[in-house]
Structures are given as C-alpha cells and as structure tokens.
Amino acid sequence: xxxxxxxxxxxxxxxxxxxxxxxxxxxxxxxxxxxxxxxxxxxxxxxxxxxxxxxxxxxxxxxxxxxxxxxxxxxxxxxxxxxxxxxxxxxxxxxxxxxxxxxxxxxxxxxxxxxxxxxxxxxxxxxxxxxxxxxxxxxxxxxxxxxxxxxxxxxxxxxxxxxxxxxxxxxxxxxxxxxxxxxxxxxxxxxxxxxxxxxxxxxxxxxxxxxx
Numbered sequence: 001x002x003x004x005x006x007x008x009x010x011x012x013x014x015x016x017x018x019x020x021x022x023x024x025x026x027x028x029x030x031x032x033x034x035x036x037x038x039x040x041x042x043x044x045x046x047x048x049x050x051x052x053x054x055x056x057x058x059x060x061x062x063x064x065x066x067x068x069x070x071x072x073x074x075x076x077x078x079x080x081x082x083x084x085x086x087x088x089x090x091x092x093x094x095x096x097x098x099x100x101x102x103x104x105x106x107x108x109x110x111x112x113x114x115x116x117x118x119x120x121x122x123x124x125x126x127x128x129x130x131x132x133x134x135x136x137x138x139x140x141x142x143x144x145x146x147x148x149x150x151x152x153x154x155x156x157x158x159x160x161x162x163x164x165x166x167x168x169x170x171x172x173x174x175x176x177x178x179x180x181x182x183x184x185x186x187x188x189x190x191x192x193x194x195x196x197x198x199x200x201x202x203x204x205x206x207x208x209x210x211x212x
Contacts, residue, residue, distance in 0.1 A: 004165055004200055010045075017048050024074060027102045031069045034098075040068050042136075046202045047075035050134060050160065054079035057158055059131035064088035065119045065145050066137030066162075070099030070112075076134070077108035086112045087126055089119040089137070120148055129154040136162035139177040142184045150193065150210065158209055165204025 005013075020028065024047065032038040042050070054062060054076045060083060064073055067090035077086055090096050096116050103109040115122040119137060123145075133149045135142065142161065149159060164170070166181050173182040188196050188208060196208045 004168060004203065014044050017045050020044055020047065020075075021078075023102060023106055024071060027069060027071055027074070027098075030098065031071070035069065035095075040136075042068075042072040042075065043202070046162075046205070047071055049201055049205070051075045051079045053158065053160060054132055057132055057156065060084040061128065061131050061154070062086040063123070063126070063130045063133045063149065063152075065123075065133070065135045065149075066090060067099050067114055068095050068136070070102050070114075072134060072136065073099070073112050073114075074102065074106055074108060076132070077106070077111045080108070080111050084111055087115060087122070088112060089115045089117070089122045091116070091118060091138075120144060123148050123152070128152075129157065131157050133157070133159045134162070135159065139163070139166075140180045142180055143187060146184060146188070146208075150208075153210055156209070158207055161206040161208070163203045164198060164206040165200065167203060170204075 028041055028043065031041045050072055060081060062076055064086060067073060067088040073086050073088045093116065096114055099114055103112050103114065130149065130152055131154050135145050153159065164181060164185055166178050169178045170182045170185060173179040188194065188206060194208050194210055196206055198204060198206045
C-alpha cells in the first residue's frame, strides 16, 4: 500500500501520536515479520484514531469486519467501558490464530469475541444494534457489508470504512478491487439515508451516520 501522505509528514504525525502499548507494539512487530500482507496492519495513527472514535462516541457495542491480526480490535477495546464488547470477524485461520494469542494476553481481551467465518453470516447471527462498525475486509464485499450494517446502527451509531481512497487509485479505477471501492464511495455520496465524510487518514477512512 503506497502512502497518500508525504513520508516525512507521516513520520511526524506518528511521532506526535501517543505510542502503542507494549503488547500492541509486539503484535505489530510480529505481523510485519510473519504475515504476507503486513500493509493490512492498522498501525499507530489509525489505531489511536479508532480508539478515540470509540471513546468520543461512548460506544458500548462494536462490530469489526476484518480482524487481521487483532491490532484494531485491541485498540478499540482499550476505550470501551467495562460493559462494552467487540465482535470481530475474519475468514482467515492464520490471522485469527495470531489475534487470539494477543487478545488472550490483553487486559481488554474479555471484551473481544473473534468469529471465524464469512462476516455476512456472522452479522446475520448477531442480535441488536451497533454503536460503531469498522469495515476493513475484502473489498468486493464492501457494498454488501455497508448494506448489512446500516440498518443495524444505533441512533448515534457510526460506520468507519477503511481503505476508501485505495492509495489514490480510486481516481482512475482499473482493477476489480478499486472499482468496488470507487462504486461504494459513489453510492455513499449519493445515499440520502446517510451523512458521510471521507478522510485522508492513512489509506482513506470514510465515516458514515444515518440521517435522523
């Protein structure tokens, strides 16, 4: 994944962001050393951004679509109240194995439930509403995830969708993944059910809420 922001600016922003706790730092190091797609790691800046979203929203119920190795789930869990919980979904056993190891070591691990299997099946099985949904999974299914969770948002709930600028390739979408993201971006921009903002954080994050 190429950066949207000048590398020196990105390093400056990271240096002025509260650093991760030792467990998250160890998870990031293992992910970069052992995973075939380390660019999928959430990292310090976006991890803190998600944590502060949970805190600012007062979220108690979080759904994450795309666990990877667990960095983002652990980041968000740090801001949950004692009765809060995260359901996080992934289809790749190797990702889930790493995530479960680190969740088990975390003081917030009891707040996180990892579901192995197709996310749309998991969403259908879960009950109730969500205060925050973080979508960061297979791009061709982004629109399906969006439609599945939008009716499930709590009154003040938010959806955060990752990679919505896709290293800038959305300006000229050529491949299937980029076209899927660009199509979702256009759908959200025209969706009268919601209010949205697209941010240039890391690889692009779009925040969505339902209109009153």
